[in-house]
Amino acid sequence: MAHGGRRRAAIFAAGELLDLDRVRALVGQPDLVICADGGLRHAQALGLRVDLLVGDFDSLDGAALADARAAGMAIVQVPVEKDRTDSQIALEEALRRGADEILLAGGSGTRLDHTLSNVLLLPRCPVPVTMTDGKSVVRVLRDGQTLEVPRAAGAYLSLVPLTPAVTGVTVTGVHWPLEGAALRWGESLGISNRVVDAAARVSVGAGCLLVIQAWD
Amino acid sequence: MAHGGRRRAAIFAAGELLDLDRVRALVGQPDLVICADGGLRHAQALGLRVDLLVGDFDSLDGAALADARAAGMAIVQVPVEKDRTDSQIALEEALRRGADEILLAGGSGTRLDHTLSNVLLLPRCPVPVTMTDGKSVVRVLRDGQTLEVPRAAGAYLSLVPLTPAVTGVTVTGVHWPLEGAALRWGESLGISNRVVDAAARVSVGAGCLLVIQAWD
Numbered sequence: 313m314a315h316g317g318r319r320r321a322a323i324f325a326a327g328e329l330l331d332l333d334r335v336r337a338l339v340g341q342p343d344l345v346i347c348a349d350g351g352l353r354h355a356q357a358l359g360l361r362v363d364l365l366v367g368d369f370d371s372l373d374g375a376a377l378a379d380a381r382a383a384g385m386a387i388v389q390v391p392v393e394k395d396r397t398d399s400q401i402a403l404e405e406a407l408r409r410g411a412d413e414i415l416l417a418g419g420s421g422t423r424l425d426h427t428l429s430n431v432l433l434l435p436r437c438p439v440p441v442t443m444t445d446g447k448s449v450v451r452v453l454r455d456g457q458t459l460e461v462p463r464a465a466g467a468y469l470s471l472v473p474l475t476p477a478v479t480g481v482t483v484t485g486v487h488w489p490l491e492g493a494a495l496r497w498g499e500s501l502g503i504s505n506r507v508v509d510a511a512a513r514v515s516v517g518a519g520c521l522l523v524i525q526a527w528d
Numbered sequence: 529m530a531h532g533g534r535r536r537a538a539i540f541a542a543g544e545l546l547d548l549d550r551v552r553a554l555v556g557q558p559d560l561v562i563c564a565d566g567g568l569r570h571a572q573a574l575g576l577r578v579d580l581l582v583g584d585f586d587s588l589d590g591a592a593l594a595d596a597r598a599a600g601m602a603i604v605q606v607p608v609e610k611d612r613t614d615s616q617i618a619l620e621e622a623l624r625r626g627a628d629e630i631l632l633a634g635g636s637g638t639r640l641d642h643t644l645s646n647v648l649l650l651p652r653c654p655v656p657v658t659m660t661d662g663k664s665v666v667r668v669l670r671d672g673q674t675l676e677v678p679r680a681a682g683a684y685l686s687l688v689p690l691t692p693a694v695t696g697v698t699v700t701g702v703h704w705p706l707e708g709a710a711l712r713w714g715e716s717l718g719i720s721n722r723v724v725d726a727a728a729r730v731s732v733g734a735g736c737l738l739v740i741q742a743w744d
Contacts, residue, residue: 330638393704395715395716395717396715396716396717397716397719397720399716400714400715400716420640422546422661422663422664423663423664423742423744424636424643424661424663424664424666424740424742425664425684425686425688425719425720425738425740425742426686426719426742427640427643428644428647428688428738428740429686429688429716429718429719431644432688432689432713432714433713433714433716435692435713435714436712436713436714437714445638445640447638447639447640448638448639448640448641450640468641470641470642470645472641472644472645472648473648475691475692476651476691476736488609496652497648497649497651497652498616498648498649498651498652498653499611499612499616500611500612500613500615500616500645500649501611501612502645503613503641503642503645504613504641520692522641522644524640524641524644526639526640526641526642528639
């Protein structure tokens with residue numbers, strides 16, 4: 313199903329989903345569903361038809377993999393000894409299949425190395441990408457870009473500089489607005505703001521900024 | 529207690545500790561214990577004497593705060609409407625009190641904005657700092673620095689570039705060694721290595737690299 317000509321992909325990685333209802337609302341009806349290894353269980357929990365399963369299958373039990381094969385699911389099995397994580401491979405497959413908007417779910421969890429590696433997939437992605445675990449919704453803004461974030465019940469809005477400095481940060485529609493501010497590593501000025509208008513508007517002069525909605 | 533003249537501080541933030549025994553071993557007998565708000569419960573779970581409690585006390589219940597006051601604990605209460613997170617304030621207090629080595633525990637959890645903001649406290653810190661939740665041990669390496677990471681049962685060793693590119697990365701003593709490699713955002717080459725010698729040795733030419741031990 314195309315939405316205004318766009319091709320939306322949902323990628324499920326093997327990390328945690330902390331609020332399945334919020335993930336369900338964000339996922340909607342994607343055009344393409346790709347599961348990275350153990351992420352298959354999340355897509356199945358949401359009742360989604362899976363287009364592609366990729367991975368080395370170190371986090372998916374053999375029975376689940378056999379069931380997927382029996383169901384005729386397209387599967388790309390990569391060697392355990394590889395240079396890319398399953399999430400990176402899934403993202404590349406989504407782009408190769410024409411996705412022009414990507415939701416990455418289950419990319420964070422108790423393996424902080426995987427969480428951080430997955431966050432760093434965002435700024436290099438050539439199409440808009442959102443990462444979520446249901447308790448946080450992470451987007452990335454680069455030089456000159458602007459993003460609108462609608463108010464959502466209970467949500468904090470946090471800005472985290474991914475480059476050592478992000479300059480020209482302007483935020484309106486929030487409790488603590490900023491006007492041409494600089495955000496730097498080690499300063500937590502941008503954390504736990506609140507959207508007060510119908511939507512916040514965040515824009516960046518130079519640098520790479522994470523825009524995160526988060527719920528306690 | 530000084531250790532070879534060093535003054536070691538342990539900071540407990542209000543996030544999650546996923547393996548208390550591993551945290552206990554890393555904390556050891558610190559010279560200074562600072563708790564950021566709800567992080568107090570972690571220090572108490574470890575039976576540590578607390579030198580300072582800081583925060584706006586939005587994540588600590590009133591009874592626990594009253595008990596802390598009654599016990600004569602030094603308390604710095606900051607306004608809820610502030611420009612810094614409790615973790616940043618605790619880190620600055622540790623430095624102000626002469627810490628020359630810092631362990632930040634409980635700085636990660638389900639609030640991904642807080643987790644990322646806390647990770648970004650590391651590269652700006654003027655003394656060596658380690659962040660842990662018991663399932664991951666995060667250190668930072670900058671231009672020209674070298675770090676030894678002893679082999680630990682079951683641990684992965686992951687390298688995550690915090691700047692868009694980290695060059696001249698050399699890793700020895702591991703299953704997949706690197707020699708003068710470049711690590712870039714969006715490439716997950718450095719994830720899930722294994723230490724095979726008594727210790728791995730990681731060095732960085734230019735850039736800022738996270739060196740993470742992680743357990744499943």
